[in-house]
Amino acid sequence: MQLPAFKLEEYFAKYEFVAKYMLGSSDPESHFMHQILSMADKECLALWQNLNLGYTETLGLPLLREAIAKLYQSNAKEDIIVFSGAEEAIYIVMQSLLKPGDEVVVITPCYQSHQAIPQTIGGKVIEFALAWKENTWHFDLEKFAKVITDKTKLIAINFPHNPTGFQPAQQVFREIVNIAKKHNSYLFSDEVYRLSEQNPAATLPNAADCYDKAISLGVMSKSFGLAGLRIGWVATKDVKLRQKLAAYKNYTTICSSAPSEILALIALRNKEHILQRNVNIAKQNLDLLDKYFAEHQEVFAWHRPSAGFIAFPRLKISMPIAEFAQKLVDAESVLIIPGTLFADTNNHFRLGFGRRNLPEALAKFSRFVDKLNLQEI
Ligand SMILES: Cc1ncc(COP(=O)(O)O)c(C=O)c1O
Structure with missing residues (x-):
């Protein structure tokens, strides 16, 4: 490939x-690192000081998965798989779900992997462009509803959006989820900038909380500013998909970095x-x-x-x-x-x-x- x-x-x-x-x-x-360590509670400090540098669990440190699950309303630890950054998760999700000829709708402009990986797999990628009009970005929901059909295998969205900074209203987001549901499409929701809203009331729901075929992508790199940890995750209620993701990870990184998992746990407990x-x-x-x-x-x-x-x-x-x-x-x-x-x-x-x-x-x-x-x- x-x-x-x-x-x-x-x-x-x-x-x-x-x-x-x-x-x-x-x-x-x-x-x-010393700033993160200074935030550690007793339990995390003990984990850090007694850390054994062997392999870790493929799905992620259970305590870390628990802390991640707290970012969601209805997703539990079992719904979370930890990856080495968001990038590994994007790759594995696309590889696990798509085959040549599958139709994928991607919001553009976009983080290149959203488009390049489905294209390389041989998918039929349809771009749905955000429009720049009167000095602001627009998402045309009516047009979007017409682009999504029963042939749409996967929709890739990313709000708050890279590179435009665009954030839809909550109602628009809920409509996007409804459209995905109506056509039984997977909804890949890249939420790596979620929780950086200047008005917390404007925070969008996590897609994985709203729909069983949604995959929410999170990471420590963006809203938390800890890119060097290379800790990302996927939340989804789709059990079969989770099994596929874990199986695929055995061929990429097997498991995440042991020190990074503890540092991410400390950061999440001080979110x-x-x-x-x-x-x-x-x-x-x-x-x-x-x-x-x-x-x-x-x-x-x-x-x-x-x-x-x-x-x-x-x-x-x-x-x-x-x-x-x-x-x-x-x-x-x-x-x-x-x-x-x-x-x-x-x-x-x-x-x-x-x-x-x-x-x-x-x-x-x-x-x-x-x-x-x-x-x-
Ligand atoms: C929308 C989006 N998704 C995923 C990623 C990848 O994140 P990471 O570098 O933490 O793997 C980025 C990085 O810029 C991004 O902007």
Whole structure:
């Protein structure tokens, strides 16, 4: 099976550890290990200090699965399987469910694996595009209802959304679930940015709580900001699917990292504190971005997201976004992600607002824009 190059990851590989300012990252400010360990309760501290570095359970540490299950309303520990990051879970879910010729509907633009893995399997992938109209993102529910048919084997959604930052209303989300139910389609719901909502009341339900054929994807990397743990998970009530996923995992990582499982458990037991800290940084940064973009409306179109750590503004001048991003990183060591890496053709770029050094990065970004001779472009 020949997977295509992962454009975003290859772009990051080139710049992530070279550029000084990550203004395109989707994960927020991380924590140091000593900070996580300092949050450990007695039980976790004992687990950490007596940790044996042997193999761990394929489905995940039972205590960790229990802590993950608490993020759901109706899913229990048994419904959870731990994976090495969300990426491993996406791969295994798609491989376990799809065969050549299966019809898959994917919301675009999207995290590349949602589309590339079904395509590589030989699936018939139908893109359902979010629309950028009047400076904001739209999901056309009526159109969507017509695209989904009894032939739709799987629907891949991702809210809060990468790269646009789009978050539908709860009613729209419930309708999407109903449409999947009506056509008996699997609903793969990538929820890695869930729990980063600036208004907690706007948090969407977990798909796996709403529908037996839904698969909710979670991870420690995004809302929790602990990408280095490489701990992700799937929640689903579909027992047969869970058996397939566990069997497949024996051919990928077998089990997750023992130290990471304990660190993830500690973080989940302190979730309110960690999540709130990350949302607070995002909110402060967004206030700065609102101000900056309001003062630069001739150059950028901006929509403030209500969740997640990424926005997808548009460069309104004629310079192609790939060239703009390249010149910016060369001149100021500030990395943004050109929308072209998400197959966008409308000069959008991904801007990350979860890092503490955003004020500095924005100052460099602003200096770069001021120096562009906009008349000549
Ligand atoms: C929507 C989405 N899903 C999955 C992933 C993969 O997460 P991880 O790197 O933690 O495996 C990402 C990473 O950017 C993402 O944005």
